[in-house]
Amino acid sequence: MKPFGEKPRIAVHKFSSCDGCQLAFLNLGANLITLSQRVQLTHFLEAGLDAPDTPVDIAFVEGSLSTPDEVERIRKVRENSRYLVSIGACATAGGLQALRNLDNKHDEWRDAIYAQPEFINTLKHARPIAQEVRVDYELWGCPINSRQLVACINALLFGVPPFDNSEKLCLECKRQQKVCVMVTEDKPCLGPVTRTGCGALCPSFGRDCYGCYGPSENSNTQSLSRRFAGMGLLPDAIARRFLLINSASPAFNEAGLAARATGEEKDGQ
Known part of the structure; x- marks a missing residue:
């Protein structure tokens, strides 16, 4: 990794999302002032900074790609960024917007919801940022927290790749000596x-x-799906467990669709 300049420039971009992950910056409180002494925030609408086309060292992107305009915007963000970090479930796995990918009823739902659907210009499938442009690092969560954000920025500023903590939540419960709610x-x-x-x-x-x-x-x-079935959950309930916030992530998508297919087979018998 090449070293940054004296004061690296950072941008925070919003796409289709609830703004929750951007709050990881604002929730830093007084530490945000400390951070601003180390980096230069150039674009962050939530904080009143509007310069989306300024070249930056690190671009944080929240939200999924849900409209044609967003596809064009993310390409420009990628061109103007040395590192691009997608933050949150919407950016990394489609988020709740990706629920519409599960049924081919985009036009039907749009026409039922909006009084003038001809003015609604959306993609039929919402998708993660990485499906359109190269993403250097991902911060998962709905929403992410300030601890993840600071760790990522510190790692990049020190010239090392951010640590991707993908271990299972069960290990964290063990470390905190929490009683297993499933057992x-x-x-x-x-x-x-x-x-x-x-x-x-x-x-x-x-x-x-x-x-x-x-x-x-x-x-x-x-294996977990079989455990859920043994606990008495019907296939539709198992599918909903996986096809919620991260339905576009391959592992959860495959598990959810498999459970749904099992339910349909049983209903057809």
């Missing part, structure tokens, strides 16, 4: 196939993980 309470937890990063937030409060940080490394979704 003790028979809750359908996605922790065995979901990457850590949230700090095991939901299991800490006795709730089952719903996979907001996306698939972990070597995620054995097939």
Whole structure:
């Protein structure tokens, strides 16, 4: 990795999303001032900075590609960026917008929702940033947190690749000595196939993980699906567990569609 200049330039771009991941910057609070002494924020609409075409060293991109305009914009962002980092479930795995990819009813839903659908210009399939341009690093989560963001920036500024923590959430629960909600309470937890990063937030409060940080490394979704079925979950319920926030990630997509197909076979018998 080549060294940066004295004060690297950073941009934060928004595409189709809820803005939640951009808040990882604003949630830094006073530390954002410290960060601004080390880098120059050139574009960040949430903070009032509007210069989207300025060449930068690092571009953080939130949101999925859901419109033709966004496809054109992400190409320009890629051209103007030395490193491009996609942040959050929408940017890394399509997010909730990708739910429309599961059924070929884009036009039907659009016409039913909007009074004048002829003015709505969207892609029939929402997709992650990496499906259109080269992405150098990804920060998973819905939303990401400030800790991930600072770690990524520090790594890049020190000239080393950011660490991709793709281990399973179950390991984080073990480190925190949390009681397994699937073993003790028979809750359908996605922790065995979901990457850590949230700090095991939901299991800490006795709730089952719903996979907001996306698939972990070597995620054995097939085995977990069988475990869910053994717990009494119907195929449709299993499919919904996987096809939610990260439905466009291959591991969760395949598991969800397989469960859905199983349900359809049973309904047809």
